Amino acid sequence: MIREVLKGITVVDFTQIGAGPTCTMLLSDMGARVIKVEPLGGEIGRSLGPAWVGKDAALFHGFNRGKQGIALNIKSEEGREVALALIGRADVVVESMRPGAMARAGLGYEQLRGKFPRLVYCSISAYGQQGPYAGRAGVDGVLQADSGLMSLIGMPNGEPCKVQAPVVDVMTGYVACMGVLASLSQRDRTGHGEYVDASLLNSALALQQPSISSYFADGVVPSPIGSAAPYSAPNQAFHTADGWIMVAAYMPERWNNLCQVLKRPDLLDDPRFQTSPLRVKNLGALTATLTETFRTRSCADWLVELEQADILCTKVADYADLDRHPQIRANRMLVDLDLGERGSLRVPGFPLNSCQANAASYLRAPDLGEHTEAILAELGYSEEKIARMRAGGAVFCSSGLPSAVDCHE
Known part of the structure; x- marks a missing residue:
């Protein structure tokens, strides 16, 4: 069953917002244990609303189902120590920080590969790890613009438009997941892990294969034509x-x-x-x-x-039509996450072998620091040590969360 193909694989997830969490969500959907490492204040995706589910954005729940959550300050000595202990037990690391940030924290690939030769390490960035733009930050909309995708969207002579759904983020997550799976397969043959470099720019270009190929064939710069296709009509x-x-x-x-x-x-x-x-x-x-x-x-x-x-x-169709769509229902492509006292949230399920894959339930996304204490105990930390680390600002545990107040009201 596709939901169990990665059973026994552990992934340490240092990603935020869309592309990286998509990659690690897919790995979790296929059975990997994913430990999501967040900064003490939580990852940015928790604040990207509306809509909200409790105190967190619905977007965060959609991208982070099935993961365990630990909150670490990896800039602190003790937080870095915990991160290294997690990586030492892992098969895969996925990170989406700006190039160089993980290395400054002592957690870059070159710093880890000698110590953990079987580790598959995936970096997700806006522009890639090399080249003149490597240090630039970027998000889905910026890359829709910079890759030319935005120039295709909208009506003739209208203002620039972008796809509201973060297609570049999601595409990059799928590309990164493909790279991780290929590297795990290679590791099975060689015994050595690999480095995977996935970028929003490269994924956005791959998304436009037909349009870019057509441009380089005839030199005609495409422009928006609404819902029509530039290569066939009607x-x-x-x-x-x-x-x-x-x-x-x-x-x-x-x-x-x-x-x-x-x-x-x-x-x-x-x-x-x-x-x-x-x-x-x-x-x-x-x-x-x-x-x-x-x-x-x-x-x-x-x-x-x-x-x-x-x-x-x-x-x-609009989104109000999706839940009534007979084929979407037959494919079981909309699944409900049980959020406990917060109710439930309907999200897209796993897209491969969907009838079978989505028959089993999914775990919800973790609360901030929800599994910090359990994971630290698993790593051998005593209750006293955990309390000292928490007091010193190296870790955060959900038991320290304030009462259920929606700070986004």
Whole structure:
């Protein structure tokens, strides 16, 4: 079962916000034990709301399910000692600090590889570990802009837009997870760990494979064209009498079928529209012509006829539609995290073998420092030592949290 393939693997997670937590969430979903190391005040992702679940952002819960949590001050001698003890028992370290930060704390790959030769070490950064931009910080939106992705999104002559969902963060998390899995496989053969360098910039470029390849083929800089595709038409959303419908009918047979459904056989003889490349060239005229007809009936009416004609189509859904989507329900892709007295939170589940993988429940994300004492005890620290470290600011335990006051009200 895919939820157990990494059983026995331990991951120490020094990541924050989106990309790194996505990587370690996936590793946890596949059975690894993930110990999330946070600064004493908690990672930044806890504060990125609305929406809130208790005192933490829903975003944090979505990215950090299934992990154990320990709060350390790795800049302190005792906190660093704990981090090293954790790493000494781990198979994988994943970190997303600015390049050089882990080395300054004595926890960089070059400092650890000799002592822990089987360790797989994954660094996630904005621009990578080398090059003139290596020291720059960056987040999803900045990399959507810097990679060219933002230049593709929106309406013609409109202001720059970005994908609201943090697609570069999530893509980077998947790329980093792929690197970790490949390195673990290599370690099984060689006995030695490897270094994985994943960056938001590289992942954002990989996300745009077709568009970038097209640019280097013809030298034409792409610009926003709304929901349409630059390589095929019609392949876009059209306004109906009561909403929007996405239609992909660019293949010759489906273009013919679409013209029949719309009762516009004359379009088949229009020299502007006879092939998909010509329809792309004359996209403005095509869109105006088809929209005029689509506006005459409802989404539901069009969907029935279009599907009967084997035309690829669907209503443009919003998030309120997802829980009612019959295939999403059949795939078990929305799962509920039990948050105890805070209720539950519905989040996307594991996307591979989803019917089987998401049949089993997931543990919620940890409260700040929730497992600090248990993990320290596992490492051999006495209660007295833990109390001294806590008093000295080296660690934080959830038992020291204030009463349940929502500081984001």
